[in-house]
Amino acid sequence: MNKAINFVLDLFFPSRCPICRNFIRYDELICEKCIKKLKKYIPENDDILIKINDMFFDKILAGFYYENEVRNGIYSLKDGHKEFGYYLGNILSELILQDELISKSDYIIPVPMSEKSLRVRGYNQADIIAETISVKTGIKMMTDILYKNPSEVQHSLNKTQRMKNVSAYNINNTDLSGMKIIICDDVCTTGSTINRCAELLKNMGAAKVYAAVGTTTKLKRNE
Ligand SMILES: [Zn+2]
Numbered sequence: 248m249n250k251a252i253n254f255v256l257d258l259f260f261p262s263r264c265p266i267c268r269n270f271i272r273y274d275e276l277i278c279e280k281c282i283k284k285l286k287k288y289i290p291e292n293d294d295i296l297i298k299i300n301d302m303f304f305d306k307i308l309a310g311f312y313y314e315n316e317v318r319n320g321i322y323s324l325k326d327g328h329k330e331f332g333y334y335l336g337n338i339l340s341e342l343i344l345q346d347e348l349i350s351k352s353d354y355i356i357p358v359p360m361s362e363k364s365l366r367v368r369g370y371n372q373a374d375i376i377a378e379t380i381s382v383k384t385g386i387k388m389m390t391d392i393l394y395k396n397p398s399e400v401q402h403s404l405n406k407t408q409r410m411k412n413v414s415a416y417n418i419n420n421t422d423l424s425g426m427k428i429i430i431c432d433d434v435c436t437t438g439s440t441i442n443r444c445a446e447l448l449k450n451m452g453a454a455k456v457y458a459a460v461g462t463t464t465k466l467k468r469n470e
Contacts, residue, residue, distance in 0.1 A: 265323035265330045266316050276334040277320070284316045288463055299438045303445035304430065304456045306349065310338045313434055313462040321434055321462060324372045332372055335433070335461035336379020342459070343384050343429070349457045351427060354389045355380055356448075358432040358440055359416070361395040376461050377431040386429065392421045392451075393444055416443050424452035435460040 261270045264278040271278045288309035311317045320331035343349050357373035365371060374390065381388040396415050430444045435458070445456040 262330075265328040266319045276330045276337075281316050281320075285320075286312045286314065286317065288312055299442050301442075303442055303449050304458045306346075307435075307441070307458040307460065308339060308342045308346065308349065309435065309460045309463045310335050310342070311462045313436075313464045317462050321372075324375065324433060325368065327369075329370075329375050332375030332433070332461075333379050336376045337383065339376065339431075339459045339461065340380050340383035343380065343386075348427075348455070349429060349459075350384065350386075352386050352429045352455075352457060353426045355384075355386045355429040355431055355459070356389050356393055356444070358430060358444055359390070359393050359395045361397050361415075363397055372433045373431055376433060376459075380429075380431065380459065389428075392419045393417070393447065394419070416440070416447060418447040418451060421451050423448060425454045426452070427455040427457070428453050429457045429459050431459045433461045435463040 262273060262275070263269065264271045264275075264281055266277060266281040269278055269280075288311055290309075313321065320334070324331040324335075343352075355377050357371060357377035360368070360371045360373075377388050380386065394417055396417060426448075428448050430441050430448070432441055435441060441458045441460065445458065448456050
């Protein structure tokens with residue numbers, strides 16, 4: 248759309264920051280104040296990797312720590328405002344393009360939602376992030392091989408239950424021999440979901456499975 252039209256739209260339908268709900272310009276996804284408050288994930292700490300015992304993915308990229316403003320951004324993403332998903336997609340695209348191996352992936356696959364949850368929300372928030380990445384990086388998106396069986400909502404489960412609930416994910420029989428695939432999700436908590444998805448993809452012959460998660464919880468070292 249041309250800038251003049253956007254400017255007029257801005258006057259009549261002003262956009263709001265998905266985190267603080269203050270008005271933002273038409274060409275912004277989040278206000279500058281909130282962007283400054285988002286805490287970037289530091290790979291050197293390897294918080295995600297030490298949560299997992301048998302690791303099936305080869306490398307992980309993450310945008311931010313799941314806390315404070317970032318948490319509000321995720322809430323808004325799950326509540327009909329897709330801007331934070333586009334923002335996370337942009338950030339992860341930059342990280343992917345900077346990575347010599349991951350940027351050469353064949354496909355990006357968002358972690359699926361169950362049919363029932365999808366009907367309730369109307370969209371999968373991981374799709375929003377993965378779609379953005381696909382557009383920015385040219386890596387094709389694939390949504391028809393992984394699926395999630397109906398089950399209890401993951402977040403209502405405790406950590407042990409959640410570890411067991413990973414069996415909720417499954418895969419259609421597909422030959423992925425030699426493929427390099429990125430699994431994409433909005434939040435990584437125990438790491439068990441992306442690890443299960445990576446296991447399923449490797450079982451189908453995937454050569455490499457990488458993970459790109461918008462946000463990750465910070466691990467307390469004494470857990
Ligand atoms: Zn804001």
